Amino acid sequence: MDFSTFLIQLLNSLQYGLLLFLVASGLTLIFGIMGIINLAHGSFYMMGAYMAFSLTSLSGNLLVAVIVGIALSALIGFLLEWGLFSRLYKRDHLDQVLLTYGLILIFEELRSLIVGDDVHGVPIPELLSASIQLSETLSYPVYRLFMSGVCILLAALMYWLIRYTRLGMMIRAGSSNREMVQALGINIDLIYRIVFGLGVTLAAFAGMLAAPVSSVYPGMGNQVLIICFVVVVIGGVGSVWGALVAALLIGLTDTFGKVIAPDYAGLAVYVLMAAVLLWRPEGIFRRI
Amino acid sequence: MPLPAKKKRNYLPLVLLALALFPIFGSTYYNELIAKIMIMTIFAMSLDLLVGFTGLVSFGHAAFFGVAAYSVVLLSPKYDPGNLWLVLPGAILTGAAVAFVVGLFVLRTKGIYFIMVTLAFAQMIYFVFHDTPLGGGSDGAFLNVKPELRIGEKVLLDLNEPMQFYYIVLAFLVVAYVFLRVLLRSPLGHALAGIKSNEHRMVSLGFPVFLYKLAGFVTAGGLAGLAGFLSACQFGFVTPEILSWHQSGNVLLMVILGGMGTLNGAAIGAFAFVVLQEVFGALTKHWQLLMGAVIVTVVMVLPGGLSSLPRRLKGLLIGGGARHG
Amino acid sequence: MAELVLSARGLSRRFGGLYANRDVSLDMHKGVLHAVLGPNGAGKSTLINLLSGDLPPSGGQILLRGQDISGWSPDRRSRNGIGRSYQRTNIFPGFTVFENCRLAAQSRTPRALRIFSHATGYADLCEAADKAIGQAGLSARRDVVAGTLSHGEQRQLEIAMVLATTPSVLLLDEPLAGMGPEESQAMVGLLKKLTPDHAILLVEHDMDAVFAVADVITVMVTGQVLESGPPEQIRESVAVQEAYLGAGEPDDE
Numbered sequence: 001m002d003f004s005t006f007l008i009q010l011l012n013s014l015q016y017g018l019l020l021f022l023v024a025s026g027l028t029l030i031f032g033i034m035g036i037i038n039l040a041h042g043s044f045y046m047m048g049a050y051m052a053f054s055l056t057s058l059s060g061n062l063l064v065a066v067i068v069g070i071a072l073s074a075l076i077g078f079l080l081e082w083g084l085f086s087r088l089y090k091r092d093h094l095d096q097v098l099l100t101y102g103l104i105l106i107f108e109e110l111r112s113l114i115v116g117d118d119v120h121g122v123p124i125p126e127l128l129s130a131s132i133q134l135s136e137t138l139s140y141p142v143y144r145l146f147m148s149g150v151c152i153l154l155a156a157l158m159y160w161l162i163r164y165t166r167l168g169m170m171i172r173a174g175s176s177n178r179e180m181v182q183a184l185g186i187n188i189d190l191i192y193r194i195v196f197g198l199g200v201t202l203a204a205f206a207g208m209l210a211a212p213v214s215s216v217y218p219g220m221g222n223q224v225l226i227i228c229f230v231v232v233v234i235g236g237v238g239s240v241w242g243a244l245v246a247a248l249l250i251g252l253t254d255t256f257g258k259v260i261a262p263d264y265a266g267l268a269v270y271v272l273m274a275a276v277l278l279w280r281p282e283g284i285f286r287r288i
Numbered sequence: 289m290p291l292p293a294k295k296k297r298n299y300l301p302l303v304l305l306a307l308a309l310f311p312i313f314g315s316t317y318y319n320e321l322i323a324k325i326m327i328m329t330i331f332a333m334s335l336d337l338l339v340g341f342t343g344l345v346s347f348g349h350a351a352f353f354g355v356a357a358y359s360v361v362l363l364s365p366k367y368d369p370g371n372l373w374l375v376l377p378g379a380i381l382t383g384a385a386v387a388f389v390v391g392l393f394v395l396r397t398k399g400i401y402f403i404m405v406t407l408a409f410a411q412m413i414y415f416v417f418h419d420t421p422l423g424g425g426s427d428g429a430f431l432n433v434k435p436e437l438r439i440g441e442k443v444l445l446d447l448n449e450p451m452q453f454y455y456i457v458l459a460f461l462v463v464a465y466v467f468l469r470v471l472l473r474s475p476l477g478h479a480l481a482g483i484k485s486n487e488h489r490m491v492s493l494g495f496p497v498f499l500y501k502l503a504g505f506v507t508a509g510g511l512a513g514l515a516g517f518l519s520a521c522q523f524g525f526v527t528p529e530i531l532s533w534h535q536s537g538n539v540l541l542m543v544i545l546g547g548m549g550t551l552n553g554a555a556i557g558a559f560a561f562v563v564l565q566e567v568f569g570a571l572t573k574h575w576q577l578l579m580g581a582v583i584v585t586v587v588m589v590l591p592g593g594l595s596s597l598p599r600r601l602k603g604l605l606i607g608g609g610a611r612h613g
Numbered sequence: 614m615a616e617l618v619l620s621a622r623g624l625s626r627r628f629g630g631l632y633a634n635r636d637v638s639l640d641m642h643k644g645v646l647h648a649v650l651g652p653n654g655a656g657k658s659t660l661i662n663l664l665s666g667d668l669p670p671s672g673g674q675i676l677l678r679g680q681d682i683s684g685w686s687p688d689r690r691s692r693n694g695i696g697r698s699y700q701r702t703n704i705f706p707g708f709t710v711f712e713n714c715r716l717a718a719q720s721r722t723p724r725a726l727r728i729f730s731h732a733t734g735y736a737d738l739c740e741a742a743d744k745a746i747g748q749a750g751l752s753a754r755r756d757v758v759a760g761t762l763s764h765g766e767q768r769q770l771e772i773a774m775v776l777a778t779t780p781s782v783l784l785l786d787e788p789l790a791g792m793g794p795e796e797s798q799a800m801v802g803l804l805k806k807l808t809p810d811h812a813i814l815l816v817e818h819d820m821d822a823v824f825a826v827a828d829v830i831t832v833m834v835t836g837q838v839l840e841s842g843p844p845e846q847i848r849e850s851v852a853v854q855e856a857y858l859g860a861g862e863p864d865d866e
Contacts, residue, residue, distance in 0.1 A: 031400060037400050037403060037404075084588070087588065088587075091591065093345060093399065093400055093403060094339070094345055094544060095587050095591060097345065097347065097403060097540070098540070098541065098544050098583060098586075098587050099583070099584055099587040101537045101540075101541065101583065102579075102580040102581070102582075102583030102584040102587065103580065103584065104580070105576040105577065105579055105580030106576075106577055106581065108576065109574045109576045109577035109580065110577065112574060113574060113577070222533070226407060226411045226533065229404040229405075229407055229408055230404075230408050232404060233397075233401060233404050233405055233408065237400060237401060263419060264419065264420070265419075266415035266418065266419045267412060267415050267416065267419070270408060270409070270411065270412035270415070271412075273405075273408055274393055274409075274412075277393050277394075277396060277397065277405065278393070278396075281396040281397050282397075282401070283401075470728070470729055471728050473731055473732055473733075474727060474728045474729065474730055474732055475719055475722075475727060475728075475730070475732045475735075476727070476728045477728070477732065478712070478715075478716055478719065478732040479716070481708075482705055482716050485705040485706065485708065486703065486704070486705050486706075489704065489705065490720075491686075491687050491688045491691075492665065492667070492687055492688070492697060492699075492703075493688075493691060493716070493717050493774065493778055494688050494689075494691030494692040494720040494721070494778060495688055495720050496688050496689075497688065
């Protein structure tokens with residue numbers, strides 16, 4: 001592997017890892033703070049991607065699509081939390097698994113009814129459609145760099161949010177001691193609603209961001225969901241920074257796995273997970 | 289069960305009789321449907337041993353079902369019937385062996401981790417069959433001729449015969465049911481119930497809990513293997529889809545729908561699921577939408593599963609509708 | 614001197630920067646009831662958790678008949694005769710009293726993995742369970758579901774379960790907590806009866822009970838041993854009076 005190829009693969013794994021982080025951070029936050037295991041989280045990624053597709057074809061502009069899409073997914077998150085999830089906090093994980101499994105089926109079929117089962121492409125915005133020439137034969141698309149940039153920006157934003165804002169303080173307190181937060185007079189229901197909406201929006205946004213490079217297809221949400229579980233298991237449930245590290249590790253493992261042993265690439269991340277489980281059954285990091 | 293058993297009317301002999309007599313009246317379609325339900329019941333009971341009786345919520349149970357089904361194809365000659373003496377134990381052992389290896393990893397985790405890790409390991413095994421040529425890749429493989437049981441030249445049982453197949457499935461259902469009943473009242477069964485009730489105390493009483501959970505996990509894997517064997521024989525082909533997480537989700541659904549922790553519940557759940565699948569499937573190609581709606585409704589209003597329905601109805605009629613716990 | 618069974622040597626446990634136990638050493642002999650006193654937060658429960666293996670120590674050694682068991686898992690310690698009860702009742706609430714104890718007795722037998730026999734078909738296990746139930750004074754409640762017992766009865770069951778494992782060492786974390794006067798008296802009587810055959814460590818708030826049954830008392834303050842000796846010595850110790858007894862009533866948890 002020459003240097004340019006290596007560099008391209010490195011950038012690809014970074015981009016993939018960061019995208020996974022966007023989805024997985026919501027998953028791990030929702031579990032860490034609300035104690036909810038949400039199988040339908042991948043569906044939000046799928047929704048985001050399909051919104052990007054549908055809204056772009058309607059409006060002809062990805063940016064408009066993304067803005068409308070974000071608003072829509074936040075709304076969906078709020079409604080779901082209000083209508084269903086808020087009734088599940090005191091139930092055991094089994095009920096949560098069951099309900100969110102049912103939601104996956106519903107979301108997939110709705111997608112099939114509304115948009116159909118075809119694979120669609122989403123055009124890269126013209127502004128970002130250029131490529132950077134790395135060597136005579138190899139180039140790297142600007143859009144992928146843009147994706148990584150946006151993800152890094154969002155990660156920084158989350159760091160700031162959790163670390164330095166009042167909401168973040170409440171989130172941190174809520175994840176460690178629910179009763180105490182309530183005793184302090186903080187409206188825990190509102191925090192849950194915000195965190196859930198945030199998680200949904202992040203996952204959907206990741207889907208929108210990925211749509212132009214990955215295309216949109218049935219089942220894309222489930223694929224992402226299971227990899228995100230691996231991210232959460234490796235990073236430690238509830239740990240946002242663990243999710244970041246794990247997502248980047250998986251990005252590297254998957255991307256270079258495909259280069260080194262293409263036939264077994266699908267397995268590489270799971271082998272990584274198995275190794276982490278032997279070493280630290282509770283994940284690399286614990287808690288936020 | 290450790291609890292003093294309440295005297296209940298036993299419908300089991302009646303159900304058994306009905307199942308035994310059914311093929312005399314049923315058409316081929318219904319015979320196959322009932323056989324499918326019985327196979328799924330074995331599968332669901334095997335998972336119930338983990339979820340309902342040990343408190344291990346596994347979301348990867350299809351892996352053991354699937355590898356066993358694949359083993360049937362791999363252990364059978366291409367154009368001749370496989371030897372049942374070899375294929376059946378082979379399938380059960382494959383399920384159990386894979387469960388052993390997976391168990392060594394996943395049983396190190398608890399609670400929500402366990403759910404995610406079992407799912408991830410099942411997905412790993414899915415990819416083994418999906419991405420490698422081992423079992424025909426993503427297309428799967430055909431079981432051209434189903435296994436038969438011979439002694440010398442004489443064919444005793446031939447799974448290619450639909451009638452024989454039906455009764456073999458019924459026999460295995462009875463065997464699996466009795467086996468689990470016996471297991472549950474054994475020292476191991478009581479220890480598993482203890483782990484479900486209070487794992488921490490089991491440890492402090494001196495039980496090597498990991499080994500017990502592994503024993504339960506391997507047993508469940510072997511039983512799922514039996515179901516996988518029968519399923520491969522029924523449909524005559526295997527694809528990676530039988531290892532998919534939908535399959536794991538569906539069997540978990542059967543267990544919960546029927547009400548966990550009762551073997552009869554697993555049967556009710558399997559029956560309800562397969563019938564719903566057929567009915568909804570006949571209505572629309574988007575049948576999963578209806579299935580999803582049923583699931584969401586059951587979780588929201590019936591936390592104890594379908595088998596709690598009669599009790600709840602009774603409660604509604606008598607007690608004026610006390611719900612939830 | 615009686616047989617030395619279990620001893621702690623310089624045992625420490627840190628939580629973050631705080632020491633819950635610091636350099637704790639004590640000996641437990643067969644036939645000796647060793648009580649541990651101390652105000653809340655003195656590290657008594659931590660000490661029991663360290664000895665039983667529920668917590669790994671940050672430093673020091675635990676010796677069982679001279680063998681270092683500091684790295685052993687809790688279940689291994691239990692199989693080697695270290696039985697413990699919990700301050701917060703820790704039972705199988707859905708099982709009957711008998712099944713709670715029968716299961717406890719089953720932990721002693723290698724036949725536990727036999728799957729084709731009735732769990733309740735082993736006479737020796739049933740006897741061990743019934744004996745423990747009798748000792749704890751629960752015979753009349755044998756077939757009651759444990760979750761429906763009164764608080765005091767659940768405390769008795771807690772002890773019965775430990776006894777059913779036929780331990781040589783008993784680590785008892787506030788067995789009298791929440792018991793009525795009559796139940797307390799019965800428990801004190803039971804402790805006296807058990808002492809000759811066991812090495813007992815008793816963590817308890819009830820001073821009268823402790824001075825009534827203890828052969829040796831160790832007083833802990835802020836994770837450290839303040840003084841250790843026979844009850845008279847503790848009663849007369851100036852240091853103990855200043856640090857603990859003199860400072861008003863010990864608060865209840």
